[in-house]
Amino acid sequence: MTGRGLFVVLEGPEGSGKSTLAGPLAGLMREHGVEPVLVREPGGTRTGEIARQALLDPEHPVGALAELFLYLAARAELVSSVVAPALAAGRVVLSDRFSLSTEAYQMAGRGLPAEVVLPANRAAAAGQRPDLTLILDVAHDVGRARQLAAGKRLDRLDAESAEFHGRVIDYYLAVEGDGVRHLDGCLPRERLLQAAWAEIVRAAPERFAGNGGR
Ligand SMILES: Nc1ncnc2c1ncn2[C@@H]1O[C@H](COP(=O)(O)OP(=O)(O)OP(=O)(O)O)[C@@H](O)[C@H]1O
């Protein structure tokens, strides 16, 4: 169970704008007197950063099952040492990716069986569920073109085939459920920020509905 805090997760394929959105969203939260705990996956702990290096290095081959467990090891550590304590203390946690990424990349993308991925994924999250998941929808060629334009060095996952990324994107597009909202990742940045902020205010009006410092 999520504690008294608020858990907001940004999801979506490569280059969809998650990391770009996180900073300005955090800025709007601060304007409303809330200092969020910002995390990114994989990472956010020493164990997680080591896993990140192993996972993303394009020179370092990793099998699908090892990849799954490296992501989950990073998440388990992040949840137990950062996310769960912050939520229990009533903080707002803003995470760049969470469990849904594992479903999209390791289950849909890699084709690992659901009966392996889903229980392990649940175990790693240790009962922490996002209150709000914002999925940024963009086509693969849009995300890839943005990464190339920005001169990003493609990591091991970025460099996967168009078919792999197609399966990831199709999975994201089909996700629905409590607390899941799809946003058009092709919106200009400021409009995307407004759309994301509107969802956050709707999810937690008691924290954010006022004008804040604006
Ligand atoms: N709304 C937008 N419109 C146009 N370009 C954008 C938008 N948002 C982000 N970008 C640009 O797209 C590129 C990828 O953005 P970003 O790194 O935030 O994506 P990401 O979802 O975090 O990707 P990754 O999964 O690789 O971490 C960056 O160069 C960024 O400046």
Ligand SMILES: [Mg+2]
């Ligand atoms: Mg990013």
